[in-house]
Amino acid sequence: MKLQELAAKLELKCVTQAFDKVVSGVYISDMVSDVIANAKPGDLLVTVQIHSNVIAAANLVDICGIVVTQGKLPAEDVVKMANKAEIPVFSTNLNRWQMATRLYEAGIR
């Protein structure tokens, strides 16, 4: 499924430029090292982290996008870094569990 199509379906707020990519899976984690070790290229990362290192890890693994939960918003420099790395970042007021169920309902496996 296309990322922007999924974002529209789940009413995610895009806080970066809208780079459209294909979502091939989901990885939920708040640990940078866990993302590097276990996430797969094309995964959509669901996290509560808004630190710049999350962008660095997502770029290394070729994550297709990041959904930041619980209404958190990354700082301007982090948004700038994400735009540069062409990693779209979305924000939602849902928590990670709620987000996971919505993604499953949307057909992402």
Added chain:
Amino acid sequence: MTSEPAKPRYEMVNVRTGHVIVEHDGRSRAVRSYFSSEPSPPVEEYWEGVHVWKHWGTAQSFQFDVLDHATGGTIAYNELLGLLYYGCCQEDSAIRQIGELAHENRISIYIAITYEAPDGTPTRLARDKLVILNRLFNDRLQASKKKVLILPDLFDLYKTMSYGQIMIDFGLTSMEEGR
């Protein structure tokens, strides 16, 4: 007829979670760090030769080995503390400027930061291990047009970088500090 994409030669295996322990000796002002796989990171003060090492900080981290599917052998990366993304460095730093130039060619620069040896001197990641590390991450980017270039710490960044800048895990509160 289409064929399956080739399986990458290298694979990250034996991922071990633990902590980066940072210690300092107040008298000599020496600072060093090491990886501990103990469930509870050690915080005790202790003597070692002329040094009295005191606990200074802890961050969650991990270590891993790389499996070479061509030979069946594994390569340990115990000296690797973490990877530093150029975008996390100061705007006027040399590595940031090099990184910006590389980015124009869709290359993302990372620096391999290593632990200090027990005497406080930096350890170096051997060139062949760096080559494998680059291959490991780039082979995972098969569907992407971008490339990753992991460089050795030629700039001695380990002396000046904070652990918040290096891709190791801080506690959630620490990671969000100042944001």
